Amino acid sequence: MRAEPAEFETKLHREADPPGEDGWLFFRDNCWRGELNDPDYLRDLTEDALGVTVLSVDFRELRTDEAYLSALKAEIDANLNLFNADSTAEVLSKYLGSSIRVVDDA
Template identity: 65%
Template sequence: MDARYVFAVRFRLEPATEGVSVAPDEFETRLSRGADPPGEDGWLFFRDNLWRGEINDERHFRRLTEQALGATVVSVEYRALETDEEYLAALRDEIRDDLGTFRADSVSEVLNKYLGSSIEVQK
């Protein structure tokens, strides 16, 4: 099983040495975070951080990303859950087993509620 959350991150370099400058000082990059296996610690990352395919608390998520990158983060945007078919099937099964946790009537409702249409299945 293989899956990762993908984000577009815009960050700024701020030289620590006086008299040093960079141009440009802002860059955009792709950030990937491995998705924990369904049912294991951390698998609810999508529920805790995303809503309808958007980051639900951008300021908080920006701070977390700054800590991970060691740079000033200007913006973070969720792009997709990239996954293989095996991971997606396991995710659907885990959600189905506990729909009450998500206050939803179906797996499709849960996936749409948190991930929007941003699931990319790799073959």
């Protein structure tokens, strides 16, 4: 038995945790300037979560609605000490770069 193709590319969407709740610092812990800071680690996590072999993983964007982005900014602003930054804009730039995409929440 065999599969064709043996490898394929797909998109994986991970829902962002609500600001202030466990896991909300995922972007801080795993991204830098809009890129994964340790792709091998995230590949291993993805393999474990999916139960399949994963060859590579990358980060494309934080796709969010305006309400989530506003809540994220407020939480960052309230916790700037967690980011070694002077402003929310600096935090977003340092960790997500230009990889934020706001979509209509309707």
